[in-house]
Amino acid sequence: MLSQRRIFVSLGMLGNKVGMTQIFTEDGNANPVTIIKVGPCVVTQIKTTSTDGYNSIQIGYKQVPRQKLTKPELGHLDKTSIVPLKYLKEYPIDNVEDFTLGQIINVQDFEEGQFVDVTGKSIGKGFAGTIKRHHYTRGPMTHGSKNHRAPGSIGQGTSPGRVFPGKKMAGQLGAKQITVAKLKILKIDSKENLLIVKGAVPGKPGNLLSIKPTVKV
Template identity: 40%
Template sequence: SGARLGAAAINAAKFVVSKTGLTPGGHQRVLRSGVVGMKVGMSAMYDHFGARHPLTLIQVQQCHVLQVKTPERDGYSALQVGSIDKMPKRASRAELFHAAKAGVPPKRFVYEFYVTKEGVLEQGTELTASHFRPGQYVDCTGVSIGKGFQGPMKRHGFKGQPATHGVSRSHRSHGSTGQRKTPGRTHKGKRMAGNMGGDRVTVLSLMVMHVDHA
């Protein structure tokens, strides 16, 4: 079923877990490939200080290196990684040919990770949760939970309007959205009610708490 790893919590359905490329001192180090995983649930773990940390359980399965990009041929160094096998009859001829060069089935999700020359892997290499170890810090990218159309209080944390003193039927409204003649319009980026969630979100420097190699 694939191995699992636990990282600090972020609400998402699909994760791209990658390694950062700089040490705390700002020195360049080996930039390794990330992996593509699926969120399978939440858990919690206590550290050696007794502090409780919420965890996101990420399952890494059927994750392979599809293509190796080099500075000489492509202008930059990166690994193209695919995850979750796709039925051949549902893949295009281009996808089938591309995956066949790596000796793996076509993939549903494909991402690229910048790597340094020390972090280059061979085409067709399988990536599992064993790619990480507890104590490492990773960057997680995923899609936040969609919450639909929400008001400004929930979406942006507005405090709302007074409950009394002449206010009626607009207690949770955002109020005025602009001025009169000057500028005579609502500025772009004005925080108002609207669709909330379903966005690409990246959380940096999450600690890997546990790796299940089963």
């Protein structure tokens, strides 16, 4: 039977990206790491197969003044007498019986050496050309060439006489939900609710992140 701690770890949590730095291991190797401020999160809703058709746990993160939320959001939280929370996220889980409304989940429910998947919104870079967006190579820079960073031909002539859907062209770059999988937890600071993972995570400092344990296949 799974321990209470292991059950919490399978749930996932919300947090904010603090920034990147590097730490040194005992053998002198430098590891690039990201510092994430995680939780504490509150269990705001428990969904079961009998009532909702599936099992899941909804958690809330970051307390805010009541004026910051809409009436439907406040009504949802007031039903269970939970403080106003800015972010809500749902995680599917098998054993909902191990959770109670209002239960606090924090960074201590993770373990050093564990692997996690981090999901967040990547940095928006605006309208970008094909070289920056799709890593196209540039044209010649000499001999009178006027095709330096231009995209070039985008299709045939009379037949078929159109551009195929999905053609890689200039457009919006970034600002998409990205998941970086299998990042190793190197250190945990329980006092400051900090999670230190090896590698980079999506977004800029302050970005909202979802941290979920990597599922072993």
